[in-house]
Each structure stands twice: as C-alpha cells, then as structure tokens.
Amino acid sequence: MATVRDLPITNKSLAVQRSRAGFARLVFVVMAKDLRAELRTKEAINASAAFALVILLLFSFAFDLDPDTNRQIASGLLWLVFAFAGTLLLNRSFARELPNDCLDALVAAPVPASALFLGKALANYVLLFAIEMLSLVVFGIFYNVRWTVQFGELMLVLALGTWALTIMGTVFSALTVNIKLREVMLPILIYPFLVPALMSAIQLTLELMAGRPIGADKVSWLQMLLGFNVIYTAVSVVLIESVLVG
C-alpha cells in the first residue's frame, strides 16, 4: 500500500522543487512510487497473472484445437487474455490509492495531474507488459505456437497494443475510482472504446504468428494503432485534470 512518505514532497519549497524537477522527473517519481508499491505487495500482478493463466487454460477447453484453427484464433485469443488480465491490473492503479486517502494527497501534491497520470500509466505499462510476456511464453508452450519467428515486429505490435490498453485503462481507472461498482464498470467502459486498437493488434499479431512480416497491405493497421495511441494519449493528458481535480 502506498504511503504518504512515497510522495515527492520534500521540505524544500514548492518553487524550488518545481524548477529543479521538471515534468519528466515528476512522471518518473510517480512511476517509481507505483512500481515500488506494487512490487512490495504484488497484489495486482499476482491476481492479473493468475487470471491470464486460468483463461488460457479455459480457452483450451472452449475450443477443440487442431493446428490450423489454432493458428487462426491464436492472436485473437491472446489479445483477449491481455485485455481481461489488463483490466484486473488497471483497476488497482487508482483504487490502490484509496486507503489512507492517498489519492487526495496525490492530487494535492505539487504534481500536475498529467504527470501523475503519465507516471501511473507508465508503471501500469511496465507491469502489463511483463504479464503479457509471461502469458506469451506459457501460450507458446501450451498451444504449440511459434511466436518467436517475427520477434522484433511482434514486440513492436505488443508495445503499441499494450500502450493502447494502458492509456485507456489508466484514464478510466481514474474515472471509475470513486464509483461503487468500480470492478465491473471498468471493463464495460473500456472494451467498446478499445475496439479499433484491439482489432489492429489482433490483425497484426495474426500475420506475425503465421511467420509473415507485416506486409504493405497490413501497414494501415499499424498506422491505425499508432494513430489511436497518439490521439488518446493527447486527449487523456488534456482531460485528466478534469477527471482528477475538477
């Protein structure tokens, strides 16, 4: 659990702190705080990783897979696992700050809301990416999929798709933090929004899992994913002040 001590408040004056710190450092401080808090308790990553494994297990019963269908549904299945496990993780991002009124302290701290948001998003990104890599390894073993053939490009798609999940998840995590049905609301809210991003990621991963590089006909999917990330990162950074502070 985060404590007020983790916050970037020192006995130096606010102005000194600001001028020395700079935006990037504030983002880094928030990120480091979140990662530290999470790695100490491990509550979100444990739950999320376990959930990903359980879904991977269930999918093997849901579809009786022969190698051909396996290849066809592999990427869709994988991204659904990421999306499900991701919401579990992202739910905790702001909810973690509720005990001891840490959220109020964070908002009151001399950190702009956008830095707070980006720091949290980056921490979530690191955690989610780690869980995705773990699922990918387990997936490769259980489902006999050779995912390392186009390793570099797959990592690029994974990086972009995960950022889309993270940015939407973090902003909606902030949105739903004070709502009673938080755990249910987050997935209901973010999945429709994520339709374009998930679709792009699934299409690209499908290509890469089949061992083909991203061809000229699939580049537009990459652009779509990139565009989604750029637009929503920008809009979220602008609007997060209204969400957190008002």
Add this chain to the structure above:
Amino acid sequence: MKKMRNTIIYVLAIAATLILGIDIYRIAGLPEEQAQGAIFKIIFFHVPLAIAGFACASVAFVSSILFLVKKDFKYDALAVSVTEVGLAFLAGNLITGSIWARIIWGIWWTWDVRLTSALVCWILYASYMMIRHAVEEPTQRARLAAVVSIFAFIDVPIVYFSIRLFRTQHPAPVFFSSTGSFPPDWSFIVFCNLMALFMLGAIFTMIRLRQEETQRELDSLRRLAHAF
C-alpha cells in the same frame, strides 16, 4: 421563459406532426421498388434517424466541452438530454436497419462496416448513461460524464475507419449493391423527414431538459431541508 419554451414545444410538435403526416402519405403513394418491393420505403426513416442520431452526438460533444470549460450545469443537462434522445434515434436506426436486412438479406444482422460501427457507437453512448447512473454526486457525475462523452465522440470515426479496413478485406457475402439512383423528389422526402426528426429531437431534448432542471431544483431543496 418557461412559457416561451412551452410555446416552442407546441409549435414544433405541430409542425413535426404535419410534416411527418404528409411525408407518410407521400411515401405510401410511391411505387414499389423493382428489386425490393415495399420494404425499401424504410430508407425514408432509416437514413434520417442515423443523421439525427449523429447530430445529437455532436451536440453532446460540444456541450460536454462547454461544461468542462464553463462549469455551468445547463450544459451538463443539455448533454445528457441530447444523448438520451440520440440513443433513441440510433436505436431506431438499428432496428429499422435490422428489419430491412431480415427481408432483403434474410438475416437480422451481419458484421458489416456500418452496422458494426453503429452498434459500437450505441454501446459507447450507453456506457455514458451507465456512468451517469453509477456516480451519485452531481458535480462529479457531470465532470466524469463529460469526459466520457468527449472520448466517445472521438472514438466513433476511429471505429468506423478501423472496421472499414477490416471488412473491405473480407467482404460480407450478403452485400446489397444498389446501382439505381435516388430520384430528387424522393430525396426531398428524406430531407423533410430529417427536418421532422430534428424538430422531434429538439422537443424531446427540451422536455428532458426541463426534467433535469426540476431534478436539480429538487436536489437543492432536499439539501436545504437536510441542512436544518
């Protein structure tokens, strides 16, 4: 002010009813289309419903931004009213489309570009309503709902382009290709219907706005009563 608004509502209601009545009479008198028979006439409502729904979304987007900038609750009331009306229009659009598809394609639904994006759009705005119901504190509710509304409006074109990218690579087997042109006097009926729907939308929005205002008044009275 209230009286004036009532007059506007009545005038608009009469005008909308008149236009719709005349339109329905004219549509009933039109000949049947060669390939589709009578069912093609659903287009006179189907298309205007979609346009009116999108117009509502645009108004909701603008008033959500205005709320975040000015923090005036009348914009929040406008946003929720117009979103509800838009949801009803879009639902009408989806339902009329489905009825048409059942008769012409033989299926209720296909994952075509327009159908899918219209459905995703509907779900996005439904989630706007959900978040409104989930948050109780009015200021917070208005703020969060405005943010969701802005996000939703931005998502609609992205969804449309992404699904177009997806489905043009895998064309649906039951795709209706219409090569016939639409006569200009028929387009005029579509335009009249659109105007009537806009009026209807304005009426519903104004009635809904009044409910929101009354609700706010009730809330503040209740708070006042609790204060003593």
